[in-house]
Amino acid sequence: MATKHHKQTAADVATMVATRAYMATLPKLAVxxxxxxxxDDFMTLTPAADGVRFEPGTVAGVEGWWCIPADAPADAALLxxxxxxxxxxxxxxxxxxxxHLAQQARVSAFIPDYALAPEAPFPAxxxxxxxxxxxxxxxxxxRLAISGDSAGGGLALAAAQTKRLALRGILLISPWTDLTLTSASLSERADADPILTPDALVEAVALYARSGDTTDPRISPRFGTFTGLPPIMVHVGTDEILLDDAKAVDDAAEHAGVPVTVHIWDGMTHGFLISLASLEAAREAIELAAAFVRGQLGEGHGSERAVG
Incomplete structure (x- = not known):
């Protein structure tokens, strides 16, 4: 286990002050x-990486998009x-x-349009x-690795616990791993988080899990089996209500003897890695994440078990 704390740079301090001031003028996100x-419009504001082409694709009957860098190996992928x-x-x-993950990890990445609630709730x-x-x-x-951000991070971890032998690494970005909504940071970090609110998560749980048991590991993978999982890397900001969801992964993985590195970024908010154009922390975190994926896939960058 390794927990690495990253201090804010002076430039990022100024950027976050301006970002918070702007976000204070906007309504909170409703899920x-x-x-x-x-x-979707917000997500597309992130600039695309150079030298990566986008192609539509279908895997297991699920449509999605491939991000394919030049010279990507045919036997490797990031989901x-x-x-x-x-x-x-x-x-x-x-x-x-x-x-950006695909380019720096030098691997083709598939992003599926998996089923969304309320039209298709759990377990779709x-x-x-x-x-x-x-x-x-x-x-x-x-050679397959899996990644996910926020709810996608929880979904990635839940799926990995079921089919862990097919995977070489798990990358989680601000993961939502506990839909029981009992983590202390939901209230302790509520004033610091300008993006997510506990009420928004309550709304999302009602649409996704409905009346299901939220302790089911397929819904809340923090309660799942970590034994035998491949190495895990987590990135999370100190100023987000899902901070404890990320820490729970650290604790469970350590207990199971799974190599895990958790990067905690001071002053960063939920999903800050998308802000590549404005945050030095985002660019550094992407570099670390891509290096992890590249190493786990065994592209001449050290042992598959090296977490870094």
Whole structure:
């Protein structure tokens, strides 16, 4: 286990002050279908990486988009499950962000349009994720890693706990791993988090889990089995209500003897890695994340078990 704390740079301090001032003028994010257009527009503000082409694709019957850098090996892939509280988000909107992971990790990345609630509540997205892992493996992607942000991070971890032997690494960005909504940071960090609110998460849980048992590891993977998982890397900001969800992964992985590195970024808010154009922390975190994926996939960058 390793927990690495990152201090804010002077430039990022100024950027976050301005960002918070701007966000204070906006309504809080509502995790409801009516927010899908706004959410996708926001995600596409991230500039695309150079030298990465985007192609539509279908894996296990689930449509999505591939981010393909030059000279990407045919036997490796990164599966990225997007965020949005299981209600928002799309593969196309995430292409620009994921292209940076693909470019720096030098691997093709697939972003699926997995089933969203309320039209398709749990377990539809979970079933999609597991089926996609199996299909990628069966198609010859024998070197496979999985990543996800926010709800996509929780979904990635839940799927990995079921099909862990197919994966070489798990990358989690501000993961939502506990839908029981009992983590202390939900209230302790509420005033610091300008993006997510406990009420928004309550709304998302109602649409996704409905009346299901939120302690089910397929819904809240912090309660799942970590034994036998591949190395895990987590990135999370100190100023987000999901801070404890990330720390829970650290504790559970350590207890199970799974190599895990948690990067905690001072002053950063939920999903800050998308702010590549404005935050030095975002660019550094992407570099660390991509290096982790590259190393776990064994592209001549050290042992598959090296977490870094």
């Amino acid at each position: 409801v279908p009516e927010s899908r257009g706004w959410y 990225h499950l997007h965020g949005g509280g299981y209600v928002l988000g799309s593969a196309l909107a995430y292409c620009n962000f994921v292209s 997205s979970f079933d999609h994720a597991v089926a996609i892992i199996e299909a990628l493996q069966d198609s010859g992607r024998t």
